[in-house]
Amino acid sequence: MEIYQVKIPARFPLQAGCFPSNSKKTSTFLPRVAAFTTSSHSLTDKSESESQNRMFILGMGFVCQFFAQSLQKEGWVVTGTCTSKTKKKHLEEKGFHVHLLDANQPELSTLNALKCYTHLLVSIPPVGCAGDPMLQHEELLRSKLLDGNLQWLCYLSSTSVYGHCDGAWVDEDYPTSPTSELAKLRLDAEEGWLNLGQSLGFSTQVFRLGGIYGPGRRL
Numbered sequence: 001m002e003i004y005q006v007k008i009p010a011r012f013p014l015q016a017g018c019f020p021s022n023s024k025k026t027s028t029f030l031p032r033v034a035a036f037t038t039s040s041h042s043l044t045d046k047s048e049s050e051s052q053n054r055m056f057i058l059g060m061g062f063v064c065q066f067f068a069q070s071l072q073k074e075g076w077v078v079t080g081t082c083t084s085k086t087k088k089k090h091l092e093e094k095g096f097h098v099h100l101l102d103a104n105q106p107e108l109s110t111l112n113a114l115k116c117y118t119h120l121l122v123s124i125p126p127v128g129c130a131g132d133p134m135l136q137h138e139e140l141l142r143s144k145l146l147d148g149n150l151q152w153l154c155y156l157s158s159t160s161v162y163g164h165c166d167g168a169w170v171d172e173d174y175p176t177s178p179t180s181e182l183a184k185l186r187l188d189a190e191e192g193w194l195n196l197g198q199s200l201g202f203s204t205q206v207f208r209l210g211g212i213y214g215p216g217r218r219l
């Protein structure tokens, strides 16, 4: 498992025709982008658009919205998914480009869009019995990610994969020993995403989150 680093200056070529129509550029980080950042800037400026970092987030939930905001401030184009029209509207008002997605029946148009992005972050949790809902469609997903612009894939997991540790310090080297069914599915999901990303040649990471709380969220 690799340690996560956001290397923002890295730029990747993008295929033409991949750009969401309502993307905003607000970069203060990428000098060349910042130089022409205005609300009137159009993504038809192909040379800049094609080199911009672009994050696609499967599941714009609590954690990913904060992350997405930070990326936007650094000049990234950020697109995400959610499951309801109400939330989609809310996220669009915050300046994100949003697709509706039911991971059990993902829209082909959404999957087709993935290959236009340089980075993919997966935040959709597994569910009992079915496991990771996106990985149910692994072969379809693989076919959509081939030959695209994706370089980096990250899966948000949980410290539940360690099971009960009797108060011991736990880090990435600590052996996993999930006890609950959901934690076992989480470990399977980690493995599934790692295999998928690595087999496609992407830099692939898993982050195991502990309990996160914050505005509007309690443990």
Ligand SMILES: NC(=O)c1ccc[n+]([C@@H]2O[C@H](COP(=O)([O-])OP(=O)(O)OC[C@H]3O[C@@H](n4cnc5c(N)ncnc54)[C@H](OP(=O)(O)O)[C@@H]3O)[C@@H](O)[C@H]2O)c1
Pocket: 058, 059, 060, 061, 062, 063, 064, 081, 082, 083, 084, 087, 101, 102, 103, 104, 123, 124, 125, 126, 133, 156, 157, 158, 159, 209, 210, 211, 212, 213
């Ligand atoms: N926050 C924590 O304390 C914590 C701790 C350990 C692990 N984690 C894990 O880290 C990840 C991010 O955490 P979070 O707190 O940001 O989670 P969250 O707020 O619950 O966000 C989960 C996202 O997944 C989407 N989603 C859920 N089921 C879906 C489905 N069947 N199809 C499509 N999308 C679906 C949700 O859509 P909607 O936006 O429409 O609801 C939401 O955007 C999750 O996997 C979570 O289990 C979180």
